[in-house]
Amino acid sequence: MAKDNKNTKVTPFASAESKKTLHKNLEFTATEQYKLLRANLGFTLPEGVKCPIIGVTSSMRGEGKSTTAVNLSYVLAESGNKVLLIDGDLRIPSIAKKMGIEATPGMTDFLMGKEVAIDKFKSDVLENWFIIPSGDLPPNPSELLGSHRMETFLDAMAKKFDYIVIDLPPVNIVSDALAISKYTTGMITVIREGYTEKKELEKCFRQLKLSNVHVLGCVMNGSKSGKGSYGKYKRYYKYYRYYSSH
Template identity: 40%
Template sequence: MELRDYVRILHRNWIMILILLVLGVVGGAGYAALQQPSYVASTQLYVSVRTEGAATGDLVQGTTFARQMVTSYVDVVGTALVLDPVIEELDLDETVSSLSRRVTATTPLNTVLIDVSVTDGNAARAAEIADAVAASFQNAVQNTLEQPAAEGAVSPVQITVTEPAAVPTSPVSPNTRMLTLLGGVIGLALGVGIAMLRTVLDNRIHTLHDIEALTERPVLGGIAFDPDAPKRPLIVHADPRSPRAESFRSLRTNLQFLNLDSGPRIFVVSSAGPGEGKSTTTANLAIALAETGARVALIDGDLRLPRVADYMGLEGGAGLTDVLIGRMDVADALQKWGRNDLYVLPSGQVPPNPSELLGSAAMDDVLQALGEYFDYVLIDAPPLLLVTDAAVLGTKTRGVILAAASGKTKKQELSGAVRALDNAGVQLLGVVVTMLPTKGPDSYGYGAYTYGSTHELDGTPSTKATGRLGRWRGRKSAPKKRTTARA
């Protein structure tokens, strides 16, 4: 992955990362608040050798001896010889072993000093124990360890307290700032780790980069997500100045540059699975093409679960199936929609053999007749992975346009749809990404530039009409029509 991919992952999951960061900070601070505070009191001892009236050489030897002994005395501080008297004197309810873990003795390098530190939950008691340990150690060395054999003689080693223990004013632990920072770091690392794991495990289409990795065919356009799409599926007509309507016009522009060679422009629109916006994409694209003055035919080729008639507000009882079985002429089945040259051919009744009908010679005749008159013919076909209808229609047309829903279509599903077209010898013209978020790293950029105000277009609203069209096969003039307009 590139740097921008990591940035996109962080951007996509920033809310979760922020929540875990805050939880980590709160957790660290809460853990610190629950810990019992610990105080450290320290005292310092000076070890010397008595050399009254001695020569300079004896003084040097005494200092050297003291330095050698100090390293051994450090280990003596934590023994029962020193700590038993402390426990007895202060009446401490603990053993030598437990007290030894709270007593630390160190000596700076090349010195005759011993630093004794005591850790306790009570500041005053910590200082009291430190002084008691120093006094006990002093007594143990001078009267036991270094006691001369001659009676009444003075120990050659002298222990002097140079700095008595002071009552500490602030605890050394818990370190609230460090624990809070550590909690934040852990929360941040956990958030980033989960974000990366979600990205690795997420096999859905999100960005154009995901599609480019699956197919070399171009991305023809991106349709922004609209939560109100079920209420107003024909956004190009319902709100023609909205950013989403503009996205369909951009798709229209890209479609006009496909296959500039001669021949009818007949396209199939399908998807890998259901619910990816192929039908609304086909209907809105047909309206956008008709806005340019082109003659457009919209065919509902989904003979299993038709949607186009409902979206367009037309009667769908008679349509393509009636034409294919010879019950009705295609000119009679076409219904004009709106003020432009847009005609809709509903699916008609759901047949028991959709694939056979769509692959029949009668379907070839219908497409040939429509291709001779109309500038564009759009066919809404069923999903590729569920049935073979779209692949069958693709062999009779210029190719298939795939709709893939951002955040819904899985990568393996899109790959399977592409393979299905390759196996059938059908050309994949491009991919339309639907349901793109309007904000965030996966947005397609629509909405940055829009009209200053939204007004209804001049003229009457779109009308739906049923009636007979004249026999126009092979004719380039506008068909004669008799319509019954309804608001």
């Protein structure tokens, strides 16, 4: 992620959509690149925040948001932090499927005020890694994500965890990520090499800026090498830097 790191790439997570292969894949995917992402976060997160709440978004569908959210939360937990991963994509959720867990109960249960013990969401991968799937899909995801109940929920979780990572839908398609952004410490934007369209990326950064979202950095997903075709996105990193620093 971070703007100065040209080497960040993400290993495909594509085949890890069953419980059987999950652990193996997690070990495989939690490579140096995610550790680098974790380290870079240390530079971009504001000081003094007890539990950073990190949203993961992108401009379009399929750029690797959920893969990034899973792996980032995993490496944060792996280094001893108590971490909560939330599936905040209440339209096309994928965390339950990726992790081979039940999709319900989940986030929408908390948002509807149901009593669910957080211990129920402890992963069987690491004891300090908790995963809340989407729950039943609501008709009004954007309103729920931006609701006072969500704020209260995140405040309560921030007292229990060291990090909260929220997987979100793309900024250019729906307003959900922007709606919840006011409760986050900042957002990571995923860019998929050879897939993300520049126009869409530009639009995404513009939207984030308009909503005063603190962009913590970008993840270059699918980069084959440190150099690769990163160059063609460089301008947009500058674009992001412009927006992030004004």
